[in-house]
Amino acid sequence: MRNVLHTRLTCLLPALFAIGMAHAESPAPLPTGDALVRVVNELDTKVFDAYNTCDLDTFGKYFADDVEFYHDKGGLMTSRDAVVDATRRNICHKVRRELVGKLEVYPIKDFGAIEAGTHRFCEIGSKGCQGQGKFLHIWRYKDGQWQMTRVVSYDHRSLENPVK
Numbered sequence: 001m002r003n004v005l006h007t008r009l010t011c012l013l014p015a016l017f018a019i020g021m022a023h024a025e026s027p028a029p030l031p032t033g034d035a036l037v038r039v040v041n042e043l044d045t046k047v048f049d050a051y052n053t054c055d056l057d058t059f060g061k062y063f064a065d066d067v068e069f070y071h072d073k074g075g076l077m078t079s080r081d082a083v084v085d086a087t088r089r090n091i092c093h094k095v096r097r098e099l100v101g102k103l104e105v106y107p108i109k110d111f112g113a114i115e116a117g118t119h120r121f122c123e124i125g126s127k128g129c130q131g132q133g134k135f136l137h138i139w140r141y142k143d144g145q146w147q148m149t150r151v152v153s154y155d156h157r158s159l160e161n162p163v164k
Helices: 002-025 033-053 058-060 080-090
Strands: 065-072 075-077 093-110 112-123 129-142 143-163
Touching: 002 058, 033 058, 033 093, 033 112, 033 129, 033 143, 058 080, 065 080, 093 129, 112 143
Parallel strands: 065 143
Antiparallel strands: 065 075, 093 112, 112 129, 129 143
16 A cells, blocks of 8 residues: 555656646736836836947847738838838937827737837937827737737928927
């Protein structure tokens, strides 16, 4: 009887351990409601802090490898590397981004979130912001990590009276 119990425990303990480890390592569930809004606002702040400071390693981590980035003036980019390279060439130490107003955040069931808003762009060293545009980001939450899979940046225009 003792050998049977020992054999059962010997077989059962590794399985229980594996289940416990799998549960311990599983990422948090997709947030909802106000928690989702907070998360997306934090993501927006982090990605554009990296953008504004030209921290391209951090900036790049917020994009899926196969991101599709649609820009009304610049066209289509279909990779993280292309987005990071375009930012390095056209943005770094030239322009900073500022959010205008509040973000709109909408859940995507079992996937992530939609983020929409307006932002303006200000030349580094100038006293005002010269351009403004709208954006739509599709965020995917996978394996505990948030990444943009689609970006649409549109309605870019000059500001007649630059915002100071």
